[in-house]
Amino acid sequence: NAGVTQTPKFQVLKTGQSMTLQCAQDMNHEYMSWYRQDPGMGLRLIHYSVGAGITDQGEVPNGYNVSRSTTEDFPLRLLSAAPSQTSVYFCASRKDRVGYGYTFGSGTRLTVV
């Protein structure tokens, strides 16, 4: 049981490049979310999913796309990277059950130059 696995751990992109941040969980969790955390700040919700085939926007969705074709995977796509997207990105998942919090991945540190 690996929990929530994020790849890569570090990435440097040039402005305008695109890439996909990978997130996978092996806990059969229904809910999955992507957050970004800027230095000294809390986490802001980018996109979330309540199950395979169902996604919706969070607080800061612009510049990002998601899809959820399986329960296990929830990739985050940066369409055209900008320096403002330099941040640490966390993926999280949760059971659809009271009493269970989110399980977070270890994060992807992204720098856009």
Place this chain on the structure above:
Amino acid sequence: LAKTTQPISMDSYEGQEVNITCSHNNIATNDYITWYQQFPSQGPRFIIQGYKTKVTNEVASLFIPADRKSSTLSLPRVSLSDTAVYYCLVGDSGGYQKVTFGTGTKLQVIP
């Protein structure tokens, strides 16, 4: 989601009990209160969740008064390894919630 207010930072000596209070005046009937811990360069970790009165687990206790407008996370006998940021969240755990983390409380444990 109910807005939460918690202290920006706290200092404590090793071995002391630490209480971090979170205010959530607009908490709704269905809302649960959840606390997370985040170490540098790691994702947040779920600590404890409660609805009313008191909840205790192997890591912490959560005290919630009858009016539920605030809650207190209690960490017994802290050690240096408890130095972290602690987030208080309020929301409906009965289904999906658009959970937003505030800036949290930065706890510094001093030797």
